[in-house]
Amino acid sequence: MRYIGRRLVHAMLLLVAISFFSFALLQIAPGDFFDAMRLNPQISAQTVNGIRSQYGLDRPFPERYARWMRSLVAGQLGFSLAYNSPVGPLLRARARNTLLLTGTATLLAWLLALPIGIWTAAKKGKLGDRIAGLATSTLLTIPDILLFLALLLLAVRTGWFPAGGMISSGGEDLGAWSRIKDVAFHLVLPALGLAVVMLPVLVRHIRSAMIDVLEAPFLRAARGHGIPHQRLLWRYALPVAANPLISLFGFSIATLLSASVLVEVILSWPGLGPLLVEAILARDVYVVVGVVMLSSIFLVAGNLVADMLLFAADPRIRVE
Amino acid sequence: MTHRHKLWAALILLAGIHAIILFAGFFAPYDYAAQDREMPFAPPGRIEFFDASGELHIHPYVSIPRAADSPPDVAESAANPYHVYRVRFFVRGDSYKIAGLFPSRLHFFGVEAPRRAYLLGTDGFGRDQLSRFLYGGQISLLAGVLAAALCVSLGIFIGAISGFYGGWIDDLLMRGGELFLALPWLYLLFAVRAALPLHIAGWQVFLLLVCVIGAVGWARPARLIRGVVLSAKERKFVVAARGFGASDLYLLRRHVLPQTYGIVLTQMALLIPAYVLAEVTLTFLGLGVTEPMPSWGSLLSSLQQYYVLSSYWWMFLPALLLIPVFLAYYTAADALQERWKSVSL
Amino acid sequence: MTFISNSLVVVRGLGKSYTRRRPISRKKYLVRAFEAVDLKIRRCSTLALVGESGAGKSSLARCLALLDKPSQGEIWYEGRSLTTLTKKNLFPLRREIQYIFQEPAESLNSRFTAREIIAEPLRIQREGTPVEQNERALALMELVGLSPDGADKRASEFSGGQKQRLAIARALALEPKLLILDESLSSLDPANQDMILALLAELQSSRSLTYVHISHDLQLVSRFADEVAVMHEGKILEQQSARALFSCPVHEHTRELLEAMPALEAILEELSA
Numbered sequence: 001m002r003y004i005g006r007r008l009v010h011a012m013l014l015l016v017a018i019s020f021f022s023f024a025l026l027q028i029a030p031g032d033f034f035d036a037m038r039l040n041p042q043i044s045a046q047t048v049n050g051i052r053s054q055y056g057l058d059r060p061f062p063e064r065y066a067r068w069m070r071s072l073v074a075g076q077l078g079f080s081l082a083y084n085s086p087v088g089p090l091l092r093a094r095a096r097n098t099l100l101l102t103g104t105a106t107l108l109a110w111l112l113a114l115p116i117g118i119w120t121a122a123k124k125g126k127l128g129d130r131i132a133g134l135a136t137s138t139l140l141t142i143p144d145i146l147l148f149l150a151l152l153l154l155a156v157r158t159g160w161f162p163a164g165g166m167i168s169s170g171g172e173d174l175g176a177w178s179r180i181k182d183v184a185f186h187l188v189l190p191a192l193g194l195a196v197v198m199l200p201v202l203v204r205h206i207r208s209a210m211i212d213v214l215e216a217p218f219l220r221a222a223r224g225h226g227i228p229h230q231r232l233l234w235r236y237a238l239p240v241a242a243n244p245l246i247s248l249f250g251f252s253i254a255t256l257l258s259a260s261v262l263v264e265v266i267l268s269w270p271g272l273g274p275l276l277v278e279a280i281l282a283r284d285v286y287v288v289v290g291v292v293m294l295s296s297i298f299l300v301a302g303n304l305v306a307d308m309l310l311f312a313a314d315p316r317i318r319v320e
Numbered sequence: 321m322t323h324r325h326k327l328w329a330a331l332i333l334l335a336g337i338h339a340i341i342l343f344a345g346f347f348a349p350y351d352y353a354a355q356d357r358e359m360p361f362a363p364p365g366r367i368e369f370f371d372a373s374g375e376l377h378i379h380p381y382v383s384i385p386r387a388a389d390s391p392p393d394v395a396e397s398a399a400n401p402y403h404v405y406r407v408r409f410f411v412r413g414d415s416y417k418i419a420g421l422f423p424s425r426l427h428f429f430g431v432e433a434p435r436r437a438y439l440l441g442t443d444g445f446g447r448d449q450l451s452r453f454l455y456g457g458q459i460s461l462l463a464g465v466l467a468a469a470l471c472v473s474l475g476i477f478i479g480a481i482s483g484f485y486g487g488w489i490d491d492l493l494m495r496g497g498e499l500f501l502a503l504p505w506l507y508l509l510f511a512v513r514a515a516l517p518l519h520i521a522g523w524q525v526f527l528l529l530v531c532v533i534g535a536v537g538w539a540r541p542a543r544l545i546r547g548v549v550l551s552a553k554e555r556k557f558v559v560a561a562r563g564f565g566a567s568d569l570y571l572l573r574r575h576v577l578p579q580t581y582g583i584v585l586t587q588m589a590l591l592i593p594a595y596v597l598a599e600v601t602l603t604f605l606g607l608g609v610t611e612p613m614p615s616w617g618s619l620l621s622s623l624q625q626y627y628v629l630s631s632y633w634w635m636f637l638p639a640l641l642l643i644p645v646f647l648a649y650y651t652a653a654d655a656l657q658e659r660w661k662s663v664s665l
Numbered sequence: 666m667t668f669i670s671n672s673l674v675v676v677r678g679l680g681k682s683y684t685r686r687r688p689i690s691r692k693k694y695l696v697r698a699f700e701a702v703d704l705k706i707r708r709c710s711t712l713a714l715v716g717e718s719g720a721g722k723s724s725l726a727r728c729l730a731l732l733d734k735p736s737q738g739e740i741w742y743e744g745r746s747l748t749t750l751t752k753k754n755l756f757p758l759r760r761e762i763q764y765i766f767q768e769p770a771e772s773l774n775s776r777f778t779a780r781e782i783i784a785e786p787l788r789i790q791r792e793g794t795p796v797e798q799n800e801r802a803l804a805l806m807e808l809v810g811l812s813p814d815g816a817d818k819r820a821s822e823f824s825g826g827q828k829q830r831l832a833i834a835r836a837l838a839l840e841p842k843l844l845i846l847d848e849s850l851s852s853l854d855p856a857n858q859d860m861i862l863a864l865l866a867e868l869q870s871s872r873s874l875t876y877v878h879i880s881h882d883l884q885l886v887s888r889f890a891d892e893v894a895v896m897h898e899g900k901i902l903e904q905q906s907a908r909a910l911f912s913c914p915v916h917e918h919t920r921e922l923l924e925a926m927p928a929l930e931a932i933l934e935e936l937s938a
Contacts, residue, residue: 014502021499022511029515137654141647143597145604146639149623153636156629163626258506262601266624276507277605280514288514295507556771563732564786564839565759575774 003318007307011300015293019072022292023065026285035283068286077293078286082279087290091272095294097166098271102260104187105194106252113199117206118233124211136200144197144259148266151189161189164268190267197259198252209244213237243314250306257295323658330652337645341457345416347428348451349437352614354414356436356446361632364441364449371404380407382437405431441634443622453638456614460603461645463530463615464596470534471595472587475541476580480572482542483549494546497539508536509598513607521610529608533598541587545580552579582660589653593646616642673843673875674729676704679738681724698724699899702738706843709869711876713886713907715922716896722879723847725896729877730764730845731755742843760790760839767848769828773835775821779806782820782831786838805834809864826857833864837872847879862889883922887911887932895919908936 059067068078077087120129155163162168166186167179213219214237222236264273272291279287311318340347356362365382383402411430417423431437440449482493500508512532520528552558558575596616602608603617611618619638622628628635680700684693699721706712714722727733729740731747740747747758766772773782783802787793793801803813809830815823823831829849836844846865850858866889868874880886886893887907894904895916902916911933914920923929 014498017499018502025511025515137650141643141650143593143600143642143646145597145601145620146642149620149636149639152623153629153633156626157633163629254501254504257504261506261510265605276510277607280510281518281606283514283518288511292503292507292511296503299504300502555774556766556768557774559732560764560766560772560835561785561789563730563759563764564789565756566789570789578776 003311004308007304011304015297015300018296019069019289019293020065022289022296023068024061026289027061027064029283029285068289072293077290080279080284080287082282082284082287087286090275090287091290091294094270094272094275097269098260098264098273101187101190101264101269101271102194102256104191105198105260106256108191108195109198109202110249112195113202113206117203118210118238120203121207121210121214122233124214132203136203139196139200144193145262145266147196148190148193148263151193152266155189162186164266166270186269190263190269193263193267194256194259197263198256201255202248202252205248206241206245209241209248210237212244213241216240239313243310246306246310246313249309250303253302253306254299257299323655326651327655327659330648330655333644333648334652337648338461341454341461343418344451344454344458345418345424346426348448348454349413349427349430349439350448350451351414351416352447352452352455353612354447354451356442356448358446359436359438359442360444360446361628361635362438362442362446363632364634364637365437365439367407367439368404371406381405382407382431382439384435384437403435405435405437407431407437440637441632443635444628449619449635449638452614452619453616453641456616456619457645459526459609459613460596460599460616463526463533463599464592464594466530467534467595467598468588468591470530471537471591472541472584474535474538475545475587476577476584478538479542479545479580480549480577483546484553484568484572484576490546493542497542500536500539505537506598506601509533509602510607512536513602518607522613525609526613529599529602533595533602537591537595541583541591544583544587548580548583549576552576582656586653586656586660589649589656593649593653596645671707672705673708673743674704674706675741676702676706676729677739677741678703679725679728679735679740681728681733681735681737683736697899699896700737702901704894704901704904706875706877707892708875709873710891711869711878711889712904713878713880713890713893714896715880715883715886715893717881717922719898720896721899722881722896726764726845726847726877726879730762731759732764756790760786761841762843762845763836763839763841765829765832765836765844765846765849768852769825769832772832773820773828775819777820778817779811779820779823779831780816783834783838786835790839792839801838802834805837806831808837808868809834810860826853826860829853829857829861830864833861833868837868840872841874843875843877845877845879848881849878850885851880851882858885865889883926884928884932887936895922911936 071078071086071088074088077091079085080087080090083090116132120132123129152163155161162185164186167182168186219232219236222232227236260271261273261276263269264271265277268274272294276288276291278284279291362384365384368381368383369377369379371377371381381404383404407429408431409429411427412425413427413430415423415425436448438448438450440453442448443452478493478497482490503511509532512535513529516528516532553571553576555575558571561571561575599608599615600617600620603615604621605617606621608617609615616638623635623639679702680697682695682697682700685696686693702725704712714725716722724733728735735748738748742758742762745758747755750758777785780799780802783805784798787798787801792798803816806813806816811827811830811834820828820831829852832849850861853861865876869876878886878890890907892904893907893910895902895910895914895918897918902918903910903914905915910919911923911929914923926932
């Protein structure tokens with residue numbers, strides 16, 4: 001229990017530090033949202049400054065940070081200048097979409113990778129393993145940006161799938177079940193893209209983790225005892241392989257979040273990715289900080305969950 | 321294939337690719353910024369070995385669809401909807417500078433002026449995609465290599481200090497590294513990029529990108545190197561040298577850091593492609609190098625538009641050319657990882 | 666301040682302890698490697714430091730060799746107190762006290778050539794030009810019985826016994842007076858052990874060297890030691906001449922150690938001869 005408590009405190013401190021640094025980073029950024037306005041000769045400098053002080057942009061840094069932290073706790077996360085609304089609610093919808101996408105992609109990827117990884121580990125060196133190895137190596141060499149663009153090309157040329165977006169136009173008017181089907185239909189390409197990007201790395205790691213376990217002395221001894229193959233795999237090998245696999249899950253969250261930015265932009269999925277890029281280009285400071293913080297929260301939370309799973313799954317950690 | 325064969329194959333491929341891109345001026349038939357307003361979104365020319373009258377030859381010809389209002393050349397039949405031009409090698413063309421210094425007009429191949437052959441088609445401004453790919457490679461690959469070098473250098477510096485001296489410096493540096501690792505890499509990159517001026521151009525933005533991409537990723541190599549330094553500094557031969565009165569710098573230079581060469585090489589092989597992709601992604605999204613500097617990212621950015629994908633699919637071809645580059649790097653990284661895993665330190 | 670003129674090294678009240686933390690609770694606790702050690706090492710003699718594993722012999726040896734700093738006590742070398750010297754003042758004294766490790770494979774950087782290994786102390790102490798350093802390295806190789814043709818071979822290409830010779834050659838490069846050998850013979854087979862012992866004996870007389878030999882092998886020790894000190898759980902139990910120790914040990918623990926030795930009778934015969 002103390003282990004979990006310590007990890008929790010550590011995670012919180014980390015997040016506070018990140019919030020401070022990302023806030024500071026964005027404050028030192030030159031130029032701001034009102035640059036375009038400043039260039040307009042019809043708007044006087046006083047007006048611009050007036051608007052700025054209205055939003056509290058001319059206050060000293062510690063005060064702004066404190067106000068932002070307070071708004072963070074209130075769920076507001078500062079104010080978006082471009083959307084003219086608090087950042088918090090803006091992020092909520094986008095974050096939900098991103099979670100939907102990444103969650104689906106993760107599920108898909110692991111559902112595919114686990115059987116492939118376990119099977120190729122069991123058939124190590126044989127033809128099936130070699131073919132799978134070649135396939136994963138090939139997939140690995142394709143940069144994800146290419147893959148996503150290829151999917152977009154596919155959508156545009158064949159029309160089998162919608163070329164982006166989350167809902168069809170006029171989709172809000174449909175009934176609940178139709179809406180779900182509509183969203184699911186739009187979800188296919190981005191989720192597939194993300195899953196394919198994750199798949200080769202997952203398969204490789206699962207395969208090597210399984211091989212390590214399958215070649216371990218204790219397993220060979222069990223095999224020598226005549227324990228049937230299936231039972232060996234499920235009751236002996238997998239629980240031991242769970243440790244590296246859970247760690248793998250923790251690591252893969254970071255790459256997943258990064259890759260999701262790109263797929264969301266290319267396939268126009270309304271998640272955190274496109275929002276971030278827009279906000280950067282528009283210098284909408286609080287949105288950028290908010291998105292960065294949120295992504296970091298996801299990552300840290302994901303790793304924390306992985307740690308706890310590890311704690312539950314691996315008795316060695318509890319004894320240490 | 322043993323890792324040695326793999327490594328050699330990958331290195332040869334890499335050398336070839338880099339040589340071609342280094343001499344992009346020579347291999348590219350046209351300048352990357354040269355616009356052909358009459359031929360926007362021209363489809364790729366086809367390589368054939370038949371000339372306009374249908375005779376077979378040894379040397380290649382390129383056939384380009386004729387624009388509707390363009391008259392047939394002499395010796396071409398009016399019914400033929402294609403221009404067919406003989407491809408010549410080592411021709412004189414637009415002038416360029418080798419390595420930015422020596423002017424030259426020699427190109428690897430081309431067709432007789434004033435015709436132009438676009439092997440990969442042209443973009444919306446009529447710029448030759450093949451030339452833009454080759455010149456773009458100069459920017460993107462250079463960015464990746466420089467950023468990776470910067471990152472690994474930072475990693476060596478910080479990892480060596482952290483591992484060698486331990487204590488509060490180690491704690492501080494590793495906690496700092498945790499901060500960097502707690503953010504998904506692309507978000508961190510974006511955040512740092514966002515903090516820097518958006519509207520600068522030319523070499524400044526290139527340098528800026530290199531610094532940002534390289535500096536952001538120091539934590540992982542630093543950790544790896546710290547690990548090696550930690551174990552290396554306890555080795556008996558280091559203790560022995562210390563017993564002779566060796567200074568810390570001597571120990572690091574002669575005994576400890578040489579142990580990190582394997583990790584450094586593998587990290588470089590992994591980071592270069594990753595950072596090339598980082599530059600490509602940033603430029604693709606509008607956060608990287610800007611026109612008129614060519615980059616693989618700007619080559620790809622037009623692919624986001626619906627009308628391009630539906631009507632001008634060949635714009636996708638340069639993207640496919642990226643695959644051998646990354647294949648070579650990843651194969652090299654694989655081979656290096658295998659090699660250093662099998663050698664016990 | 667009095668010191669006995671034929672003692673090269675005098676150790677008084679030396680102790681070393683270090684703090685460790687428990688892994689989960691992070692509580693500190695003290696580990697005492699050795700304490701209250703008094704030793705006198707005579708010139709041109711061989712002192713054997715014996716005891717079972719964990720008795721603190723290696724820690725003591727490292728402090729004597731200036732590889733570690735003791736926590737308490739003093740070391741006097743040639744009448745000078747080593748423990749109070751600054752790092753800069755200690756630098757020239759490092760040449761006179763040298764240390765030979767147990768595992769030659771570990772103590773030599775396997776990527777270095779034999780030449781580089783032997784010349785390294787000369788480089789670090791900035792003695793002589795590179796040409797002179799090279800010549801000395803080759804001369805030392807011959808001295809320890811290795812052919813100078815192998816000077817450019819990497820350390821990993823030598824056998825165990827040859828590596829130990831390289832280590833000895835390296836230790837001799839700076840013309841030391843005191844050589845501390847920490848279980849240096851334990852990893853060698855008997856034939857190599859004999860060869861190295863013969864080499865060491867010859868070097869002792871030709872170069873007036875003083876040896877401190879750490880070992881847990883009493884049988885081996887009986888063949889070359891002039892004096893023996895017995896360590897147990899971080900403390901020196903007794904220090905006597907070899908003959909005296911083997912024939913009438915004072916401490917009960919020493920008696921136990923001797924009883925565990927197989928050929929005690931033969932050894933006693935040899936010693937009294």
